[in-house]
Amino acid sequence: IADGILPGNTGRNYVLRRILRRAVKYGRALGFDGSEPFLPKIVDTLIAEFGTVFPEIGTRAEAIKETLATEENSFNKTLDRGLLLFESDASKSNVFPTEDAFKLYDTYGFPLDLTALLCRERGITLDEAAVEARMEQARELSRASQKKTIVRALDLSSESTTEFLGFDADSCEANILEVHQQDGQCLVITDKTVLFTEMGGQVGDIGTATIDGVTYPIVGVQKIGHATAHILEHIQHSTFNAQQSITIELDRTRRLPIEAHHTATHLLHWALHEVVSTDASQQGSSVSPDRLRFDFNSKALSPAQIAEMEDRVNACIQKAETVSWIELPHTDVKNRADIMQFFGDKYGDLVRVVQIGGESKALNGYSMELCGGTHVRNTSEIGFFKIKSEGAIASGVRRIEALCGPAAWNWLNEIAEKGTAEEKVLRAKLNQSNHTLSEAEHSPVEHAEFPHIMGALLAGGKDSHQINATVKSYQNHLATLREACIDADKRVKKAQATGAAKMANAMLEDHDLAANLVIQAEGPAALLQELMNGLKQQQFAQAAFFIIDDGAKLHLGALCGDDATAAGLKAGKLIQTLAPIVGGNGGGKPDMARGAAPDRTKVSELEAAAKQALSV
Structure with a gap:
């Protein structure tokens, strides 16, 4: 953690997460109940014992404590429920169910090796290979749900090599090396291209291929070994022959916003380190014509941090900074802390550094990253930058989605x-x-x-x-x-209730409360409740039926006091019998019931039926 590695879900970050989660589990065995994190409390002792040998843990103490607390708190939220599931299964059989081991991983955050350790401690069997297969099945489903623009040519191989000229050119003359037919698509491999293949989170290009004066649309490109296959649909492979000359042209209109979003991603990464922490490490990214997505390790960002990052990126755009790139041996830059490169990633002997700011290609910019993608040549080409959202996608992993230029x-x-x-x-x-x-x-x-x-x-x-x-x-x-x-x-409701109470009192004063009642009136819906409340307050013993027309629909109510109930009348039954006359329904208890109806044209018919039912 002192070296900048944070818990995550892939690669080295997941190794760290597995170690920490195993430590949290052992903490429970030692008596820590999870009410507060205990791992951060160990840091000061660690510094006292090992700080002279590893001074970085002292200088990074607060960041280490914060990371440990965040990870422990996150796992504590699901650890107890996961352990209950484990204990339930462990008590039933000597073989732990594959599906529940996957559930512990997928739902409760238990690394597979932690579940395997628990099984070994209890002397029960776990088919780790079966669980791994189930996990891979879930990953395949996730990958299948992702939006793809091309068909991957994984069943093809090629010994050819395609030179990419698209950093500096929009079109090129090339020679066809190979032609393949697959799944209704024609795949043309050439010795040169200006079309970028999907890589490093940047989507692939589209364009056109012109041969013998005829132009065909290229719907995508695919990397096959060191070769680039240009994908053309609904065309027979016999249309093209090896060694033919072909003109490949980039769809520059589509590429421009991709480059803008890619350069904006670099600026966002720089701003994240400036505003939040240099420990916030990239976990993935995606750039397309209409948006960018950037995943990173961090706790939740505050609105103020998001606003400041956005402001910093826009300030760089408005300064019209030069964007340049240079290729050089990896050995020349691998030890430079000011050039962003990802620990654990595999780089070739020759790498490409993308620089923003400073003197062109002088490696003195404020943002420098190893990157094989395409970029704008000046930050002013990015346009207005806007962060659309920021949120969690996994424990300790956040995602920013942002837009720039016309998309913003x-x-x-x-x-x-x-x-x-x-x-x-x-x-x-x-x-x-x-x-x-x-x-x-x-x-x-x-x-x-x-x-x-x-x-x-x-x-x-x-x-x-x-x-x-x-x-x-x-x-x-x-x-x-x-x-x-x-x-x-x-x-309004309060005013209507006050007015309805006055109306109800006036209406009831005009009636003999010693006999059954049928009252039909125009007024707000609240009038019905006030009429019923008024009768209840006066301990009304007879039966009453109300029809209130609010101008949109009818509100119906029935009330049966002690004498009415003794005579066999039931409020709920009255509503169920009478409401259908006006297309309504309702129900309730024997002493009080309510309903509603849409047909206001049959009010007179309903009133007559109610009077007949109550002998009014």
Whole structure:
């Protein structure tokens, strides 16, 4: 951890996670109950004993403690439930079920070697190979669900080599070396190409192939050994012959946003180290024409950290910094801490360093990474940069999704359009509630209008601070407008309840409460409840049936006091019998029941039937 390795789900990071999770499990055996992490408490003792030999653990003590606490807290959330599952299975058989071992891994975060260790301690058998096969099956399903643009030519092999010229050129003349037919696709291997094959998270290119004056679309490219196969669909392989000359041209329109997102990924990585921690290590990335995705080891980022990273990237873009690259022996750079390279990754003898800032190709930029992908030549070509989301994808692994250039503007415009549509609906709802409040002589709920500047700002704005501040202000405006609508609705209901109570009292005063009642009236839905409450408060002993028309539907209620119940009348039965007359339904208890109905045209028929049922 002192060297910058953090727990993760792949490679060396997963080895560290497995070690730590085994330590957490042993901690339980030693009496630590998981209420608070114990591993960080060991760090000071470790420094006291070994700090002179490994001084880095002293200088990195706080980062080590924080990493240990995060990992232990994360595993503690599932450890107890996982152990319960293990104990349940271990007590039933001498063979631990493969599916439950996979469940311990997939659901509860138990590394397979930890489950195997627990099995050995209990003297029970675990088929580790079967569990590994089940895990691989899950990985295959995950890979199959991913969006792919090409068919992988894994059943082909080639001894050919294709030279990539696409860093500096958009088209090239090439010679066809091989032609293959596979799954309805024609795969043309050439000695040169300008099309980039999917690698390092960057999607592959598309373009065109022209031969004998005829142009064919290239829908994708695939690496086969050291060769590049150009994929053409619905074309017979006999169309092309080895040693023919062919012109390959890149779809530059599609490549441009890919390069912008790739260079933005490098800037994001640099900003992450500047704002959060140099310990935040990349776990994966993906760049495409419409977005970038960046995975890294870290705890959750705060909104302030995300905003600062975004601001730093946009500042670099606005400075119009030079982006350059140079190829040189790996031995010349492998010990340079200022050049980002990933421990454990395999690099060839010759590597390519992508540099942002500084003097072109002088290896003195502020962002330098080993990278084989394509990039813009100046940060100004990236355009406006916007982080779309940041969240967890696995324990200790976070993901940022971001957009730049036209993709960022399109997303912001979508937010503005959705916000405008929502604001219109909310404003109409608030106005209606305020109108109702005014009629009831209650004060309206005030909420100011938002200046209509979003469209103009997004159309011509370049100041990222102003854009982000305006977007955030508008989102807060919508949030407070939603709250205002809720507040106004509550006030309306309260006003209606107050008015309904007065109406109910007046109605009941006009009736003989010693006899059965049938009351039909127009009013709010709350009137029904107030009428029933009024009768209950007066200990009404007879039967009553209510029909309240609120202008949209009928609200039905039945009440049976002691005398009515003794006479065999039941409120629930009355609703079930009478509500269908007006297309409604409902139910309840023998003493009180409610219902609703849509057919307001048959109110008179319903009222007559109710009077007949109650002998009114």
